[in-house]
Amino acid sequence: MKIVIGADHGGYALKKVIVDWLQKNGHIVTDVGCDSTESVDYPDYALKTVEDILRGDSECGILICGTGIGMSIAANRHYGIRAANCFDENTAALSREHNNANILCLGARVVDESKAIDMVKIWLVTEFAGGRHLTRIEKFSS
Ligand code: RB5
Secondary structure (H helix, E strand, C coil): CCEEEEEEEECCHHHHHHHHHHHHHEEEEECCCCCCCCCCCHHHHHHHHHHHHHHCCCCCEEEEEEHHHHHHHHHHHCCCEEEEEEECCHHHHHHHHCCCCCCEEECCCCHHHHHHHHHHHHHHCCCCCCCCCHHHCCCCCC
């Protein structure tokens, strides 16, 4: 799968772990930064990630900041983006099944590395259920 990933300084370390896991598991990853723990502004990386998806270069994305909150708020300002800030495997799976989320947001200060990888694993394989959930999504997004 083609996946774009972005993080701010708070999510930089977790981004490296996730990029490594994705590549080892055969995914094609576009890493839009950031590239160190030096303080940056999360909206800049949310925008780069969103643009990659809206151009059709990646099928879905992962955004990481300290809490996942700033990234989800910034990403969801864009039509066609459904960014879900999740905190365990259940919310990660339901964000796909019910909301057809195309960006998974993670808080590096909220979930540890092992939990984050488990969430990414289930998020990538869970399919959108459609039906009544599609009707609901169509009320705000294409
Ligand atoms: C950065 O300190 C922090 O505010 C950011 O990573 C994020 O948690 C914002 O929502």
